[in-house]
Amino acid sequence: MPKAKYDTIYKDLKEKIETEVYAYQEMLPSEHTLILEYGCSRNTVRRALAELTADGYVQPMHGKGVRNIYRPVEQAAFTVGGIESFKESTIRNKRESETHVLQFTEITADEKIEKRTGFHKGTPLYYIQRLRFLNGIPLILDHNYFSKEIVHGLTPEIASQSVYEYLEGKLGMTIATSKRTLTVEHVTQIDEKYIDLKDYNCMAVITSQTFDDNGIQFEYTQSRHHPDYFRFQDVATRKKAGL
Amino acid sequence: MPKAKYDTIYKDLKEKIETEVYAYQEMLPSEHTLILEYGCSRNTVRRALAELTADGYVQPMHGKGVRNIYRPVEQAAFTVGGIESFKESTIRNKRESETHVLQFTEITADEKIEKRTGFHKGTPLYYIQRLRFLNGIPLILDHNYFSKEIVHGLTPEIASQSVYEYLEGKLGMTIATSKRTLTVEHVTQIDEKYIDLKDYNCMAVITSQTFDDNGIQFEYTQSRHHPDYFRFQDVATRKKAGL
DNA sequence: GCCGATTTGTCCGTATGTATC
DNA sequence: CGATACATACGGACAAATCGG
Numbered sequence: 001m002p003k004a005k006y007d008t009i010y011k012d013l014k015e016k017i018e019t020e021v022y023a024y025q026e027m028l029p030s031e032h033t034l035i036l037e038y039g040c041s042r043n044t045v046r047r048a049l050a051e052l053t054a055d056g057y058v059q060p061m062h063g064k065g066v067r068n069i070y071r072p073v074e075q076a077a078f079t080v081g082g083i084e085s086f087k088e089s090t091i092r093n094k095r096e097s098e099t100h101v102l103q104f105t106e107i108t109a110d111e112k113i114e115k116r117t118g119f120h121k122g123t124p125l126y127y128i129q130r131l132r133f134l135n136g137i138p139l140i141l142d143h144n145y146f147s148k149e150i151v152h153g154l155t156p157e158i159a160s161q162s163v164y165e166y167l168e169g170k171l172g173m174t175i176a177t178s179k180r181t182l183t184v185e186h187v188t189q190i191d192e193k194y195i196d197l198k199d200y201n202c203m204a205v206i207t208s209q210t211f212d213d214n215g216i217q218f219e220y221t222q223s224r225h226h227p228d229y230f231r232f233q234d235v236a237t238r239k240k241a242g243l
Numbered sequence: 244m245p246k247a248k249y250d251t252i253y254k255d256l257k258e259k260i261e262t263e264v265y266a267y268q269e270m271l272p273s274e275h276t277l278i279l280e281y282g283c284s285r286n287t288v289r290r291a292l293a294e295l296t297a298d299g300y301v302q303p304m305h306g307k308g309v310r311n312i313y314r315p316v317e318q319a320a321f322t323v324g325g326i327e328s329f330k331e332s333t334i335r336n337k338r339e340s341e342t343h344v345l346q347f348t349e350i351t352a353d354e355k356i357e358k359r360t361g362f363h364k365g366t367p368l369y370y371i372q373r374l375r376f377l378n379g380i381p382l383i384l385d386h387n388y389f390s391k392e393i394v395h396g397l398t399p400e401i402a403s404q405s406v407y408e409y410l411e412g413k414l415g416m417t418i419a420t421s422k423r424t425l426t427v428e429h430v431t432q433i434d435e436k437y438i439d440l441k442d443y444n445c446m447a448v449i450t451s452q453t454f455d456d457n458g459i460q461f462e463y464t465q466s467r468h469h470p471d472y473f474r475f476q477d478v479a480t481r482k483k484a485g486l
Numbered sequence: 487g488c489c490g491a492t493t494t495g496t497c498c499g500t501a502t503g504t505a506t507c
Numbered sequence: 508c509g510a511t512a513c514a515t516a517c518g519g520a521c522a523a524a525t526c527g528g
Contacts (some may be wrong), residue, residue, distance in 0.1 A: 032511085061458070247516090
């Protein structure tokens with residue numbers, strides 16, 4: 001629904017870069033040219049370019065122009081990007097997916113859970129264990145905690161489909177920010193029971209705390225990935241000076 | 244040296260958040276208030292707030308205000324953030340560091356290297372192998388490839404200190420963007436030779452391609468981390484609609 | 487439920503500074 | 508030196524969301 005002008009320019013430029021309308025290492029049209037092209041102000045063009053810069057698609061060079069530095073991603077089985085659901089990721093990665101709900105219980109946070117998840121003691125929670133299949137192979141084991149106060153009406157059926165679709169669609173929630181930590185951990189008995197790790201004794205683990213648009217945490221998830229099918233990508237830009 | 248107004252406001256607010264001048268979950272002063280406080284235009288305040296949002300420090304809420312959602316990071320031995328050198332990271336993480344140069348050779352890229360690193364065949368390179376110690380314990384094994392055409396005059400002495408300091412200080416280079424991929428890989432014989440992994444048979448591996456301000460890649464690095472002392476943190480914000 | 491005040495979101499036009507060529 | 512290009516900053520306008528009376 002948000003058809004902000006800067007966003008349509010952003011999407012248009014993004015597509016032109018991905019489809020190589022602008023070649024790799026080539027300069028994009030100057031800001032002035034883009035102003036005429038899109039019939040908007042300079043600020044609006046610059047906002048779109050700023051987003052592309054943050055995506056690692058372009059690199060602005062003072063006094064020279066804006067260079068296309070986008071390279072198509074090498075695909076692993078499962079590449080992690082921004083905030084997206086498992087279902088969205090599989091679609092982006094063009095994979096067939098399936099989800100088995102191993103456990104679906106309602107619990108109350110105690111001190112141990114508070115320390116690990118960030119949910120205050122006494123908070124009623126859904127605890128869900130899910131096994132994710134890609135192309136028929138079990139690769140990811142998810143442990144989800146959802147706050148019942150915010151995410152009400154969750155069922156095993158929804159959990160086997162897309163929880164995020166339910167949140168944003170049915171509940172009208174807005175997912176805002178997610179803080180993620182990536183570590184490498186020893187396999188557990190549960191991991192070994194469901195996932196064929198061959199001779200690996202570790203897994204890639206993403207733990208994330210997700211907040212709604214009121215800044216309230218409603219989810220804590222630990223997502224344990226098979227090493228062979230895991231890849232996390234990131235573009236960082238250097239902050240000048242200080243720090 | 245860039246003492247842009249928005250940057251000083253950004254740094255000031257950041258510090259106030261970190262030192263809990265504004266409490267967790269509390270609203271920051273409104274944009275209008277900040278305008279008066281800093282004596283600047285609204286756009287300038289908004290730019291500073293946008294950076295804090297990207298850092299996951301605050302969350303703006305339409306019609307309500309801007310909420311502080313910053314939580315201090317739980318420290319692992321080594322936490323990876325934006326683009327920063329090993330030396331910078333250890334300082335941020337408040338650790339004693341040391342670097343041993345295991346190998347320092349000059350090579351020319353062949354097809355195999357081109358495919359792996361992105362450097363064209365025939366490009367003259369420095370290849371450096373370094374072992375990183377934290378508090379006296381060997382934890383990270385780095386394999387660096389630097390383009391000789393861009394990074395000239397590298398020596399083992401510089402490699403044992405900070406290459407980035409040399410690049411930005413002596414050569415006057417500007418590091419712009421870095422594309423990183425994080426995976427989990429089996430240990431190699433070299434890993435085992437230098438690092439005590441106990442019963443782990445995997446390592447956390449960060450491979451990165453770094454570009455200068457001309458959009459030219461000058462570095463390819465594979466950084467292999469001990470699982471127990473590795474942590475990668477990230478804040479993602481959900482893009483509305485589309486995608 | 488309506489209205490007005492407050493607050494953030496988007497967009498515009500302009501001016502000035504700085505780097506490149 | 509002048510033209511071009513990006514960087515920063517200002518001020519103003521209107522829209523959209525929220526909240527209190």
